Amino acid sequence: MKKLIFLFAVLFSFTGMAQNSQLFEAANKAYGAGNYEEAIENYEQILANGKTSAEVHYNLGNAYYKLNDIAPSIYHYEKALQLAPGDEDVINNLSFARNMTIDALGQEESKGFYGIFESSTTAFSASGWGWVAVFCMLVFVVFILVYYFSNRTLVKRLLFISGMFFLVLAIASAVIGFTKQDLQQDSTYAIVFSEEVEVKTEPSPVSEEAFTLHEGAKVKITEDFQGWVEIELPNGSRGWMEENEVRRL
Template structure:
């Protein structure tokens, strides 16, 4: 019975991968033909299947950008950048999309340790560093096993050095991955999807208006209260808005 369940899970897993691959190719073909709505439908179906990748979000961002849909284009470029922070094409297209937004509110500056850490580890996402840690740990195990069974002194020394090298890189990568994941959780950002939003001084529709924001604006969520969220802008301005008007990154 266990073997049958395993085989069925394996079959459906390969089927899902094949289906998502076909959807991705169909989306690419629709995009190349200028059928951006159809391309979006194909890409969004992949997301609904639980599959995600930097390339998928990047293509969605491009499709929405072609239709002048500011908020979803910025949202998907931001998601792509989270998964592949070192990609210059994603960064450039994100800047183009931001130029379409009404509110020029800038970005929060990363200073101190977080700024240095983000800059020095920007080549990979948290999951990317995690995969490096796993591969290096496999390398450590292989080198150590060969070292253990080897009889030649010089070969044992080289294998031991190689094993320690992989171990250090694996541990370092795991620490980087965990730290980046923690930083991402602390940075609770969202993109405003409504055309125009009144930001209130309190979480109440009867509260005074603090300021206005428009679709595509990126905000930091600092607190949740029932159907409301408190947001903060890079300049320090704060206010409350309904969470249905935004989409969390």
């Protein structure tokens, strides 16, 4: 019975992969033909199936951008950048999309250790660094096994040094991955999806207006309270808005 269940699980997995592959190809074809709504529908279906990737989010951002839907365009570019940090195409297109927003908020500058850490680890996402750690650990194991069965002193010395080098890389990559994940969890950002939002001084519709934001603005969420979120802008301004006005990254 367990074997049968496992077989069905494997078949379901392969079926899902084939379906997503077909959807991706259909979406790309629709995009190439200028049918951006159809392309978006197929890309969104891939995400609904539980499959996410930088390519899907990047293509979604492009499709929404073609339709001048700024908020979802920026949202998906940001999601693509989370999965593929440092990707020049994503960064450039995200910059173009931001230029179409009304609010000139600027970008939050990372300072101190956090800024140095972020700028020096953009090669991979948190999960990417995890895979680097796994790869380095596998290489370390291979070197140690060969070291164990080797009889030549010079070869054993080189294998040992190389193995230790990859072990250090594995540990460092794992630490970077966990650190990036923790930092991402501590900093929750969102994109404003409503055309115009009155940001309040308190989490109440009758409170005074602090300032106004428009679709596509990127904000940092600092607190949640009964359907409201407190947001912070790069200039330090804070206020409250209803959670359904934004979409978390």
